[in-house]
Amino acid sequence: MDEDLTLDMNTRPSTPGDVPAVRDAWGRFKLLARVGQGGFGEVYRAWDPDLEREVALKLLLPSPTGSGQSDEEYKAMLREARALASVRHPNIVPVYGIDRHDGRVGFWTDFVKGKTLSALLVSQGPFGYREAVLIGLDVTRALSTVHRSGLLHRDIKAENVMREEGGHILLMDFGLSALPHLQEDIAGTPNYMAPELWQGKTATVASDIYSMGVLLFYLVTGEYPARLGRLSRAEAMAALAQKRTLMDLRSDLPDQFLRAVSRAIETDPAKRFSSAGQLSEALAECIGTAVPVEAEVQRAAEVTTGSRRWMTIAAAILATTFVLAAADYISLHRQKDGAGAKTALAVAGPGINDEYTHASELLKKSYKDSNIAESVTIFQHILKEDNTFALAQAGLGTAYFKQYKNDPSKGDLLDAAKAATEKALGMDKACVPALVTRAQIEAITGHSDLAINDANAALEHDPHSAEAHAALGEVYQSLGKGKEAIEEISQSVALDPDNSMWPLRLGHYYMGAGNLATAAEQWQSSVQLDPQNTLALYDLGLVDIQLDKLEDARKNFQTVLSLQPDAYSYRALGSVFQLQGNYADAAEMDKKAIELNPSDYQAWGSLGSVYRWSGDKREESMETYRKAIELAEVQRRKSPDDSDLLADLADYYASVGNTGMSLPLARKALILAPDDPDISYIAGYSYEMAGERGKAVQLISKAVARGIHKNEFLRSPEFAKLRSDPSFLTELNKARSMLAVDSKTKLN
Incomplete structure (x- = not known):
């Protein structure tokens, strides 16, 4: 039996099999390419003309009789599809619709761009233990939501879990495998199927838990407990009775992880974890933290956001805050006997130490992209001279992370940041900058509990780390705990009062609470500490607009442009001129933004708004908006x-x-x-x-x-x-x- 479908564009090409590819269309959908085929059907990259977007369209195979799905079967599918469409979770690819045409039932979802875990394992080998746990936490939380909705997945496997571009983990392809005509045979993917399913019993929560255990087993070994792909029922049961344990293949793994996987794949369903939540707790304990109560997990997954313009700037600042105490960290470790970094610093010599200090200072002013790029070059040079320098390795990880935050489309930078940070912690598990960086990475990938754990670990090693307090505050903010967030960032301000980045961050928290005036005070304080902090000046200009201080806003944006001309600031200045009724200058600013970045759809949209407000350039406005639409639609496909x-x-x-x-x-x-x-x-x-x-x-x-x-x-x-x-x-x-x-x- 073939393994089921995947939406991964990097899988092997599909083979025709016994079912010919649908030629051009299915219902209203234009079929662009067949990207997968398996035991239940085919997956197409398709075009939805109603919403003008690409979707993944899965067409189920006709029933064995060749007569197509009956009305009763279709109604059963429709009920399940509706139930699946109601399941909302950040780690689940949602079902958007289901229909029947030409004797074939199909349903459609987002077309996710990325790689399945199976494809990743083929290209890079088995996953590291900690990475497998983090993936497992994402999938078990998604699965917990499915089970609470009264549904089962029934086909959990590496091919049905995708790492999206940017690193987000997604559980996909429920397969609608409870459908009547599929129940006539064994439903699921053999290597992941629980023993009771081979006995003909009905799928349950316990059988999904078993599949999760096999997935974790496969991620860290590249093998299955038993290979069951083309066996009969009797042969499969015999193979399962002699299945391998994870200890047989990876005795080097922590005992807690070995026990968790062993329990998940128990032959007796009653001996497995009773819920996905229990398995999630066991996995979290493997890396030294606890899973929050369910309500807290949901709240972390459904982060409340403020204004997107503010959060765009906040995201850039978020990446600047967790290595600013590098110099203090060096000083601290110079004073501590036996500290992990002490030997490295002593061996490095004054020349390398000076380079490291300079690179760290550049990261303190990471509001300039050129500063981050220069720091990367310096850290790389240091590590070429001394590849055991933990602090330099941590600094490199942080610099990569900053670059990723400034351009999230470059998912490889996030992978590089993770790798450098883990390498630093491998050299020195008490490396505070690395712990803080890892906390920030975990926070943006939805692992709030792990982020809190690492931030607290950093504070245990260095209670005076302003970056660790800031990292903890950021996680609290994402959980909606405004009071705790402000307390933590206020600690950062107190510990490092000369650093302009802390009042900048504090201003964002007050902005999120709707307190514009206090936010403006914090950003003004940031500018006073560092008059060249373009992020603070930009934020101050934005809040000046909201507070109807248009002249102040104009001056702030002009200052930003004098320090670092960019498309964002030209557009912002243009918005001030537009509000002042100076449409000629407003249009000029938007045109300058377009010159700097011709593919900036927001600049085109802003120019269209200026023409619209002017009242006498309707045709120009329509033409400009159409250009904005053209560019934005390109981005929407991504x-x-x-x-x-x-x-x-x-x-x-x-x-x-x-x-x-x-x-x-x-x-x-x-x-x-x-x-x-x-x-x-x-x-x-x-x-x-x-x-x-x-x-x-x-x-x-x-x-x-x-x-x-x-x-x-x-x-x-x-x-x-x-x-x-x-x-x-x-x-x-x-x-x-x-x-x-x-x-x-x-x-x-």
Whole structure:
């Protein structure tokens, strides 16, 4: 029996088998390429003309009789597909729809770009123990959500778990394997099937747990407990009775991990973990932490975000905060007898120490990309001279991580950051900068519990580490614990009062709580500490816009441009001129941004807005928006679930009068980021343009109450009627009252 389908574009080419490829189309979908074939059907890369996006379309094989699925079978599939579509989890590829055409049933999902764990293992060999645990935690949490929904996966295997570009782990391809005609035979992938399934018993939570155990076994060995691919039932049962243990192949692994896998693949279902949550707890204990209660896990997975413009800047700053105490760390280890870094520093000599200090200072001012690049070069040179220098290895990992945060499309930088950080910890398990970096990596990949564990470990080794406090604060912020987050970053400020990055971060926390004035004070403090901190100046300019200090905003953006001209700052300055009614200069700034980056769809969209507001350049506006749409659609094919991108596209389509495209995009953006006021505002514009005033009022009041786009709203010609609608003032007052209560809760 062949293994089931994969959406991985890097798998072997599919073979025709007994089922001919569908030629050009299936229903409304245009079929672009067949990318996989297996025991249950075929997977196509397809084009959805309704939403104008690529999807993965899985067409199930016809029933054995060749008559196609019966109405009863189709209804059963539809029920299960609907149930699967209701399961929402960041580590699950969602099912979007199911239909029947030409005697074939098919369902479609996101087309995920990345590599399956199976493909990764083939290309790079077995996974490291810790990496396998982290993957296992992602998958078991997703599986726990599936089971709580009353469903089973039934086909967990390395081919059905993908590492997306950027490192995110996704459980996919449920396969709808409970379908009636498939129950006539053994359902699942043989090497992963629990013994009871070979006996003809029904799939249960326990059989999914068994498959998880086999997956973990396979990740660290490249082998299965028993090879069952082409065996009969009797032969398979005999092979399972003599299956290998993980100890047989990897006795070097920690006892806790060996016990966890052994229990997951027990022959008797009653002896296995009783839930995916129990297995998740056992895996977390393998690396020295505990899994939070279920509500906390869900809250960590469903991070509440603030304004996307603020969070874009915050993300860049996040990557700058956890190596700033490198000099203090050197000093600390010079004073401690037996400290891991002491010998390395002594052996390195003054020349290398000076280079290391210089590279660390560059990272303190990582608001310049050139500083990060130079630090990478220096760290690499140091390690060429002395490849045992743990601090330099940690610094290299941090520099790579900063570069990744500045350009998340480069997933290889995240892998490089992980590798360098783990190598540093292999040299010195008490290396505080490396522990902090790993905490930050774990935080952005959704492992909040592990991030807290590493941040606390860093603080145990160095209670005065400002970076460790900042890292811990960032995780608390992602969990919605505003008070704890502010306490931690305030510790960073107290420990390192001359560092401009800490008040910068503190300002973001206050901004997230809706306190613009206090955020502005923090950013002003950051600028006073370092007048060349372009991130602080940029943030200050943004909040000046919201506080109606347009002249102050103009000066701040012009200062940023004098220090480091970039497309973002030109666009920001253009937005100030636009709000001031200076459309000629606003257009000029957007054009400069386009010159620097012709593929910047936001610059094209901003220019279209300027033309629209000017009132006498409708044709230019439409043409410019169409260019923005063209560029943004290219990006959407790469990042179909980027809520910011979807909101921008909704805005552009609404601006050219295409509400049929605008509203579905706006709805999806709101689903992906329901608490982002920036997205609420833009989606509100789409609804207003579509004539749905009630929804527009609800969304825009939510954003304006937090000060987001307030000035734009008061000046926008499209919102003239909405501003005078009595229902808007009512909703705005209600939103402000709720925000005041929420802010008080977060800060107290």
